[in-house]
Amino acid sequence: MEFREVVRRRRMVRRYADRPVDPAAVDRMLEHAQRAPNAGFTQGWAFLVLDNPEDVALFWATTGADPDAHNAWLDGMRTAPVVIVPLTSKAAYLDRYALPDKGWTDRDEARWPVPYWWVDAGMAALLVLQTAVDEGLGACFFGIEARHLDGFREAFGIPEDHAPVGAITVGHRETDTGAPGSPARRERRGDVVHRGRW
Template sequence: MNVTEAVKSRRSIRQFIDKPVDRSVIDRVLVTAQRAPSGGNTQPWSAVVVGGDELARIAAAIKAKAQAAPMGEGAEYAIYPKELDGRYEEQRRGVGKAMFDAIGLERGDGAGRITQMAKNWDSFGAPVQLFTYTRKYMGPPQWSDMGMWLQTVMLLLREEGLDSCAQEIWAMYGTYMRELLGVDDDHIFFCGMAIGYRDADDPINNFDVSRVPISENVKFLGL
């Protein structure tokens, strides 16, 4: 698989099959992903890879926390800015509608949507989670570096025939996630990433995820 194929075939998978992921594959991906760029070679990302009984423990704890505080508790950053508007908000709402339409959930089916959202805590059936965090004093450039590393990981997973879903929803309980992972207060929790093999037949993995034409967000000068 070349880079273009990996980019085009990567998508956020929300239903995985029951198939284990070999630890050696994860090791290989993460070793190669260390080549991701970062300003001044700071490499500001840190992560915990979790599976098996440990992942079950974390999932159970977050499910209990979500029942007690369904709107979140201890979030350390805003997942979306309050000022999100225009095409940004339209795109956010649009992809949500496309996903719910694909699995036959009506707009008024609040219980169904909550049930679907709760599948995040089971990693959509994936056997591995990659939880990412960084030092609290890191600024926007280092967060950008962290994103480049995560994208590198996702593309390398595709090269290995694996799939992923980056999940910022875990950040709704950021301080609790750090407690569950044994991460100290000098750090800030960023996100999870479910890792496994996609269920290629599930409708939730097959709806169209549109992208704006580059004319809407790229300008050429002198070319």
């Protein structure tokens, strides 16, 4: 698929068909994610892949999805056979930039005008989303509520120096995708590009 078509077709898919995802496609998503730009070639990210029903069910249980609660969003999202959780390590970036080739001698966070550990993990997540489209799959990025992070961490053994930036469901798009998303209710803004000055 042409890159411009991948970009044009990318949507947040919230309901999936009852079909397994080829593990090789998931591997390609992760391979591409690891090619994302990252400050200082720190590679301070990690990816938790949940691709068996027990692990996916545990993900939903530990992130606050009441198994008896029903709503259109949750019912659709829980049909995804794969969940990928991109994580980032601030410590990895602080350590990397304290090395001699970067010229800093300490790990002071104040040196960072932007927390690039979040930015870089977000770019990696976007490559997962775009690769899903290229593979003929659907995907959706969403956040994990702060109040559920401790339970999620404990359930999956997430190290203290890594933080999830969100989660990505992956699967084959359902023919009936349910209610249209925000683009059906809001027009795409045309006033976001400023040339020369604001």
